[in-house]
Amino acid sequence: MLLNKTPLARNALKAGTDAGLSLLERRILILADGKRSLDTLAGLLGPEILPMIDRLLRDGYLQRDEEAPRAPMRPGAGVAGALTGLLRATTDVLQARSEQIRAETAKPAPAVAVPADLHVQPLAPSASAAATPAAASARQRRSLVGAKMYLIDMLQLQRHPDAVEHKARIQLASGDDALLAALLDGLRVLQQLTPPSYAERIAIRLGEVLPEQWLPALAQVVATSQVPSSDGAGAPALKLVSG
Incomplete structure (x- = not known):
């Protein structure tokens, strides 16, 4: 499912903070250009945007758009379109750069050649070294x-x-x-x-x-919640996983 902003959303973006939308909601509207799916937006901004997308759909800021036709450019809309395109491109570049940094950080250190006649006493791994990257990331x-x-x-x-x-x-x-x-x-x-x-x-x-x-x-x-879950089995049981 592709998501696209509606004319109401475009007017809200032009109005800025006067439209009553949060910063994250405005980012959602900027990225929803009819070419990005719901999964793509959640991957860019995080799964916590899903309730916001539901509200934006209900309030008429977003629409489901399989093949969004391009609207003819109105007179005077060139500057606004250029600014929107620039902001979208900047967001994409920052996201790509973040992914590149994470990938470079995850690369293992290059192996160092050790002469065959050099005997090295192995060191016992410390508690911090034994921690997995996933656990360290979860703590952060x-x-x-x-x-x-x-x-x-x-x-x-x-x-x-x-x-x-x-x-x-x-x-x-x-x-x-x-x-x-x-x-x-x-x-x-x-x-x-x-x-x-x-x-x-x-x-x-x-x-x-x-x-x-x-x-x-x-x-x-x-x-202890009295609110039943979606399958009728009571409140969800959280998995308390250390990490």
Whole structure:
């Protein structure tokens, strides 16, 4: 499925921040040019954009477009089109550069030739050297700040007063313990305001970014939730994987 921006989205991009869209939502609209699929956009911006794409489709900013015909250029639209194209090209270049850096970082160090008559005593691997690259990358992705930003975005999509109240509570929380409590209360609110499958995805994603020491508290909230999952089997069970 290809995604394309609608005239409403183009007007919103021209209006800038006055349109009421977040920075990530504007990036989605910029990249949705009728040539990129849903999977491509999720690969570029992360899986957390899926709820935003659902909302943009419902609100008329995005449309499903199998073969989007090019609209004739309107007088005076050349500058706006050139700026949009430049921004899209810059985004693609940055993404390609990031992938290149990750690929170069993942390359093994070149082997060093050792003379046959040189005896080297092997060293026992340290705990840090034994850690896998995947585990190190997972630790880098986990942070309380990242969990805070993610849940604020999810609450911002809801127009309910409870969501607005808990979003403000998360923003004003001082200290790790207070912030964790606010995050868990915000998750409970989302479980009440959103469909079960949506709430399940939010809980799983939050478990991916929350620091490991807070995962048991998150699992307890999910286990005690009264909101059934999409298959009717109750709240999802989070896998607490160290990494």
